Amino acid sequence: MNTMQLNCFVEVAAQLSFSKAAEALHVSQPTVSHQIKALEDELGCALLVRSTRTVCLTDDSFAFLEYANDIHPSHAGSAAALCTHRGPPHRLARRAREAGAPARDPRPLHRDPGRGAAANTFA
Template sequence: MELRVLKYFLTVAAEGNITRAADILHVTQPTLSRQLKELEDELGTALLIRGKRSVTLTDEGFLFRQQAETIVELADKLEHTFTDKKDIICGTVRIGATEAVGGRTLAVCMKEFREKYPGVQFELYNGMADNIKEMIEHGLLDLGLVMEPIDTAKFEYVRMPQKETWGILVRRDHQLAKKETVTAEDIKQYPLIMPGRENAKEQILHWMQCEERHLDIPAYYNILSNAALLVEAGMGCAVCLDGALSIHADPELCFRQIHPAHVTRSVILWKKNHLFSQAASLFVQTIQEH
């Protein structure tokens, strides 16, 4: 199985049309069709359902696409690592980040690093902490900015200085908007839009001293901007951090801190004993020094 053929398959899967994919790949349609058929024969299963004007993926095709994307991405990263110029620091540093006020410090570090090494580029991936950790473990990301609590057994990390406080995001016409702070008892009676991350959810339920089944939870979120739209629509109150909220200020909504205060921090982490590219290694040093 060749990397080139995996890229052929991914292009066809993205376009949903063999003719368009052939044009993008600069190969003839018969050549592309033959390569795909040989791939299916090699795997012993059908990956595509061929229609008159389009193609769709079989169940096996969807699974194969996920694995192929990972393989191609790792191959591209490996190629970039070894084709970097020896006399100039260049390459790509891949960073995953959750929504946190610690991201402002990270942004400053990135800007200063880019000014010193203009040949370096950054790729940013936004997601949940668990997804970011998994991508770091598989070599798809170099570093990650995530919120505590977090299991750091497999990682080196630096804790960010900013503190972030838990509270709820509500509409300005909501009853709780009239309070300066709210208690767990105050918010239990309302529909709550909760973080989908398991560690954060367990932490919230612990200080609320209740079980998940006793709450009205209309939705879970991993990106606060999505939760804010649900709050704006009147679906409920979002349990969130003020740091994440500062990135998504909305005049129609307001944040009320939970009393007593529950505070956390973000960390930047990377895989232990990991062999970085020169650019990523220097950026880790920059983070540590900062």
């Protein structure tokens, strides 16, 4: 079970639509279907009843949704906190320089596969 599978399941359960869930997650509908199928296979039970136009939750999915909702918000919250802490990438480089980190040498590293790591030198 991975976070993508949980995200897909929680979104499909909220939207009751694979296509709307895919749109909300910015992925394709087959991706959502694949993730849900993999989750169902791993859990060994059907989480959703699918028809041509509707999606319904099963009894098992209601039970699993409680656990998924416990995990899902904490994952989303930790990811948001990390992004807030980090800031935009350009600020990271500036913070590293201010902290005294050595600047990355912009010259490309030439690799000589036959001579090992000691032969890798800057141009």
